Amino acid sequence: MLQLRRLLREIRGGELLLLAVSLVLAVASVAGIAGFAERLKLAMGERSLYFLAADQVLVSPSPLPPEWLEKAENSGISVAKTVSFRTMVYGSAADPADEKMLLVALRAVSDRYPLLGTVQFSDTVYGNAQESAGGPPRGEIWLDSRAFAMLGIAPGAEVEVGEARLLASRVLVDEPDRSSSINVYGPRALMHSGDVASTGVVQPGSVVDYRYLFAGDTAQLDSFAGWLEPKMLPSHRWRTLTDNQPALAQSLDRAESYMLLAACLAVALASAAIALSAHRYGQQNIDRVALMKSLGASRRYILSFYARQGAVLLGLAVLMGGLIAEALQGLLFQSIAQLLNVEVPAGSWRPLLTGAITAGVCLLCFAAPPLWRLSRVSPMRVLRRDQEQDNAGLAMPLLLGGGAMFGLMLWFSNSVALSVAVMLSSVVLLLLAAALVLLCIRGARSLSTRMAGSRQRLAISNIYRRRYGNAFQLGSIALALMSLLSVFLLREMLLKDWQSQLAEGTPNYFLINIAESELAELDGFFSENGVAHAGIFPMVRGRLSHIDGVPMADTDIDANTAGLNREVNLSWSAELPSDNRLLAGKWWSNTAHTSTDSDRLPVSVESEVAERMGAELGTRLQFNIGGQTLDAEVTSIRGLDWQSMRPNFYFLFPANSLGRYASSYITSFYLPAEQRPLLVEVMSAHPTITLIEVDAILAQMKEVVSQLSAAISLIVLLLLVCALLVCVSNVQLSLDTRRQEYALLRTLGAGNRFLRATLFLEFAFLGGLAGLVAAVGANLCLVALQIWALDMAPRVHLWSFLFTPLASAVLVTVLAAGYGRRLLRTPAVALLRGR
């Protein structure tokens, strides 16, 4: 009871306040960020399920064995099936001469389709969309507006598909799982899967894509997937969000990396604050422990007293931190739920547990060493103040804590690279700061003895005398500022990056399947209507068949996950596309290449796909293009930006080198909504060209990005508080050490103005130096992260080299002025007596 009261008083009185706040912050930032990341993932997962129209989707080139589906249904999972193929649709007209035919991408869907989300349809061509819980009933077919237009019929007409006559009852606007990839060609249509047999279109050997949709609770699905796993053929594969939305996946990936980095930094900063404030608390308690011992307290009593103190403090911190984390998440998810139009799943206890464990470990590692030393204080101190001044440094907690911090980062970032990067740069920074400080101080001192006034000389000699303590303090302030600066700069970069990709004018339509003969006309159309396009690229479709002479089937590369199981788009270009980055190898010189059977063509491969298929510079690849083989050798590796919404290619060949294969062209362009009618014009003039809309994806990405921006801004704020805390603890600790000295100076006749000036000069110097180190560190750290972790182009922020030292000097001086006020006001006697 007395203990709790004492604890609360110490928090209120300020002695434990910083430690308490540091702990709360450690819990809040870790639990908040981890919780946010977790729930965002859940929410986005949920959202992506709408894009799958199910919880899980299995893709297969042939029907699945019925036992599999029975097994699924028996275990309580809902199952739906879609069968996609391309076929001709014949419109019926009064005059058979007017009858038109059209190649459509047809999907036949079973009764339960879609398991999640709705099908959007309209009653009129290009009309307003309505929602339907299911697809067309038997005997009906829903065609999209373009199909109606191109067949020259209206809803209500009959069409023929193979041998079946179906009623074209409605206009298909959108299916939830409509693929956004470039694999879907031509106008689309939706019918019932029960009618497939009667059309007679699907024959053995037809190219058909079977999708099986499953929905159920996670446990059921997991056990079903586990049951299925050993039975699955190489041609079966699970669809994921990444499959059809590489751009969104990349945004989320970056945001996640960012958050984990921020969480790591927050832990590092909170740890530093905990270490500093625990150290200070230990110092303040030396006399009290001596007194308690003289009154008969045993060492065990002291240890358990402070251990209980720590436990209660931790408990309070977990409670407070948990509440703050919850509030932060509530704030963020309130709007995210509206934007994403999903129920944000409730968070689990895990993030709070993570936060609690983090804070606990930090407290243990950073507070245990001072506590241990505290328990060894000699009770003789009650008689002789000067007894064994406890000046054991922060080395022990630093080592212990550094190890613990690394473990924690590893634990919840699950990324060795990130943890090592943060840890290593912190250590390097600390050492750098220490070295720099010692050097600067030495230099300044020799300078000051010659020229500066007595005030400056005193300030500098003060800094010099405490140089080791100062080096550490400066290092930790620099670390705090560096973390803050990095996170801030990274935020700016991410935002800019996202925004530039989602800026007005980001291509929202793709045209593919453009024939060479149509190029001129299309170009004319673009320039006539002032439509900006991303360039028209040639492309040849081919399948990767061999890697280094080994057939794909015999390699241990999972072609499904590598995205190489189907035909890929090959293109050629003389120049490196402007938004591509050369990561390895050389781009070809401008000499034209022509393919002969004897030599190998150079090929430039996208970095991720290269990694997935284990290709390096010099790897030999063989492609099968419409039955012909093409030999190539990897001569360069490129980085791509999937968010640019421009045509991108996994494989690029030198200009004109694929001339002998049948090729088509692809482009993407931006068309504002009001210019949409132009599309009908182009599309009816060129019915074989395929149009793909990515408006929906863009809109979704915009939502997500604005949400993520809010989230990372909040995180920057959190780090700001952490960094401030480190600075405050630091300043307080160093003011403590000045007590005696100031008292002495005061008794020797130093006036208040003199002391204040000394204090300010000292802290301004330290602050400025810390800022400089921080700017160097942050820029180094950023460049490293941009290159290795975030996959962005590196950039140095020059302004930070001027701004940070200034801001830091001001901040530290202001803090010192604030906290030093009391010190400057206290009379000398009281200072000397230590009260």
Added chain:
Amino acid sequence: MIRVDNVSKTVRSGSEELTILKGISMEIKAGQSVAIVGASGSGKSTLLGLLAGLDSPSSGYIHLQGEDVTAMTEDERAALRARAVGFVFQSFQLLPTLTALENVMLPLELSSAKGARERALELLEQVGLSARAGHYPRQLSGGEQQRVALARAFVVEPDILFADEPTGNLDAVNGGHIEELLFAMNQQRGTTLVLVTHEPHLAELCERRFEMRDGQLAEQH
């Protein structure tokens, strides 16, 4: 009660060895009051610390209530202090985050005695501070703080009370008040009193007087 046999204390400061106490022997009987005087730096506080078991001597033996303190561990000595020893210090040494009452209760809580509150209030009453029980040390004057410290020292009914310059930080009036209280409470309870002081008249009040000089102790008669 207290027996000191040939006790020496040597400390290292830097590379030098400094012998503070050189073969001190003395015996104090139960209920006696003893003053130790001597020049500053002569080793009075060091000796007091050894007597109270706050520190252990480099050589020699100290017996407190028949028990060999020098053979005890630090924790055993702490237990002995909790049981039988009270302290008054020059610089009061109250815990700033506890009220006057809680400061007085502290030693009782350390030995988990029952009725701590009532006992503490009683003692505060005796030193005339029951009205200030809820005040924090910083709200009390130096003299009042030392009275709280006295109450704290006597609250465990110690067999021996050690005082290191109890009036050293106080003016004459307050110092006199503390002296009176100290001796009154001491006599009331028959406590053995060991007192280090610079003030001759305080030393005069004690039954026996020792003088510390160059680390050696001589009784004055």
